[in-house]
Amino acid sequence: MGLRSAYASAHYWCSSRHTLGDRTVASTTNFRAMGAGGPILDVEHLTTEFRTTRGLLRAVDDVTFTLDRGETLGIVGESGSGKSVLVRSIMNILPRTASITGSVKFEGRDVGTLPKAEQRHFWGTQMAMVFQDPMTSLNPVKRVGHQITDPLKYHMKMNREESNARALELLRLVGIPEPERRLRQYPHELSGGMRQRIGIAIALACNPKLLIADEPTTALDVTVQKQILDLLKGLQRELHMAMILITHDLGVVAGRADRIAVMYGGRVAETADTRVLFRNMKHPYTEALLNSIPRIEHESHTRLHAISGRPPDMVNPPPGCRFAPRCLYAQESCTAELPPLLPSNEPGHRFACYFPPRPDRSGGVLMAGTGKAHLRDGDDVLLRVENLVVEFPAGRNRDVYAVSGVSFDVKAGETLGLVGESGCGKSTTGRAVMQLPHPTSGSVKFDGVEMTTLSSEDLRRTRTRMQMIFQDPISSLNPRRKVKDIVAEGLSIWGSTIGTFSKTRVNEVLDAVGLDPDIVADRRPHQFSGGQCQRICIARALVLD
Structure with a gap:
């Protein structure tokens, strides 16, 4: 249609x-x-707080806008x-634990x-x-x-x-x-x-x-x-x-x-018409977000510009500007007082910064560059998949060919991107490599070992060296378990929980994915955003090295 x-x-x-x-x-x-x-929508001084065991968490702080x-x-x-x-x-x-003040009309x-x-x-x-x-x-x-x-x-x-x-x-x-x-x-x-x-x-x-x-x-x-x-x-x-x-x-x-509102730490950091914002951004956080995007003029495997540090703890936010601990332009006064939304010289453009960045930034096309994955012959590959076929029964003597004749290889330290439309078999290919499910036919060799012929116990041991980050982070996390237990599960299964090793290792991987262990370890998945849940999934996958 x-x-x-x-x-x-x-x-x-x-x-x-x-x-x-x-x-x-x-x-x-x-x-x-x-x-x-x-x-049609008028939001004034909207503030949302949650009661937690650590204290009052202010997730949204004094947000005002119209639509x-x-x-x-x-x-x-x-x-x-x-x-x-x-x-x-x-x-x-x-949920009922939330307290909302302000007006939403x-x-x-x-x-x-x-x-x-x-x-x-x-x-x-x-x-x-x-x-x-x-x-x-x-x-x-x-x-x-x-x-x-x-x-x-x-x-x-x-x-x-x-x-x-x-x-x-x-x-x-x-x-x-x-x-x-x-x-x-x-x-x-x-x-x-x-x-x-x-x-x-x-x-x-x-x-x-x-x-x-x-x-x-x-x-x-x-x-x-x-x-x-x-x-x-x-x-x-x-x-x-x-x-x-x-x-x-x-x-x-x-x-x-038509308009953009950039949020940081529960507050609006900058808001403006779209063209105005990209032409004349005034908040360092907006600039940092733009600089972290891959650009089409960058060569393949160019390192991205990540924003250093972590987002603020919303139970105990830093004094003054919440972005100050991560800001390249922060001055002493930035930590003394929370900056209000100040107007710029263009209508509708407001920003919460006392020392906005200079306007001498280079632009760029907001697109990722293209990388090349070459298929090779030889024995020096970590993973080799040949003629992989996965079929599923569809009832009435019908089968669905989810994966048909897929072949590729990956060397240690390489990244292979598998791209295609929804339903084309990408996720099934990844699961079949892990033998979830077992392939209908074909070969999957990991470090020279044929995965498709391994016994259940040998396959279980091999999977400690192969981990998967699932597409849907929230449903792949146990909602009843705390983050520290979810991440440490692999260590527990394989007997690596002696002394303080487990806690130290869990803290290391949580810190590596940008989550503060002291804040997140005792919380459960429903208390996090989708992106934070994905970081927890990454930490769980990395914990066994």
Whole structure:
């Protein structure tokens, strides 16, 4: 389906829902009639705190902004900067341990004061959210079709036939192949990219006025990423929908957002129109984020410019500017007083810095360079995969060829990039190398040892030298265990927990991935952002060396 027909279909459903009966109109008219003028979203002095065993954690601190109809606001910042907590505070979907102060007004009404009955109709029809982690945001025991049709039946009062037709249309809209078949599948039967597209389809089901996209393309390959972002932008124009786009990727917001807000330590460090921000950035953190992006003019394997140090401890934040301990331009006064958002000489451009960086920065194209992976013959390779085939039964004497005849090799110290669209077999190839699952045929040799013929015990021992970082960090971590126990699990299994070695090693790998062991060791996965959970997964993979 082309974009034009997709937009026309969405517009049809947006209009036709008013003709499905008086109940549909009654359930949505009160909201649609509100706020004919002014910004669609007005956030003032929003502060969100959590009660923890270490004290009060202020995840969002005095954030203020507005969002107009049809406008896209990009919120950028590294893991733990408060981006996801901010938008969950706006939607009022935080746990009871959270305390929210300030004001969030949607079309003139304070969201926090809405009765529970109105809030249930508010979510989905007015505000909708695409969550960062599709595996945990989808119900694992419900078919995909039911998860899409449920809000249509509840909010739009569609019958079964209408909701099923709309669900098929939504799947086509977000580029899901074989939509009739996917409706009958469960989330675990889909690739990570497909699960994310299902989440986008659910969010768009009731044509909300405000779409909040929390890292919406994290699980998507590069070819589909542009299609999804183009689709969201096109639907936004057709339906005059406002959008908040949360991302780590400055390249995404550079081409998609009208305005950008850069967050650090729970506060807005800088905000401006997109073109103004990239032309004349005033905060050292914004500059550091831009410098950390690979550029197309860099040679392959050029070392990236990482930001030194760690994000602040939000229970005990540093005095003054929270970025000062990591800032190249910090002066003594930066640690004495928290800088307010100061206006620049361009309208709408505000920054929280007393000593902004100089404007003599070199630009660059926000794209990664290209590397080359050469296939070679010889015995000096660490990993050699030849003619790898993985098949899965698909019922009724049918098999699915997930991987077919794949061959490659990797030397010690090398990095091989495996690229392809969602569902093309990338993850299955990686799992098959680890013998999860066992390949249907082919050869996998690690350090000269044929993996496919090893006994269970020998394979178990070999895996201590081969580790995997999974695509979905949150669902791959045990939610009941503390971080220190998750990371130390490999040491415990292999008897490396004598004396203080285990604690020392766990602290080393946590520090290596940019997490403070004293702060994170006794916390559980649900207390971290998606990016922080991924760092924990990396630490777990590295702990056995």
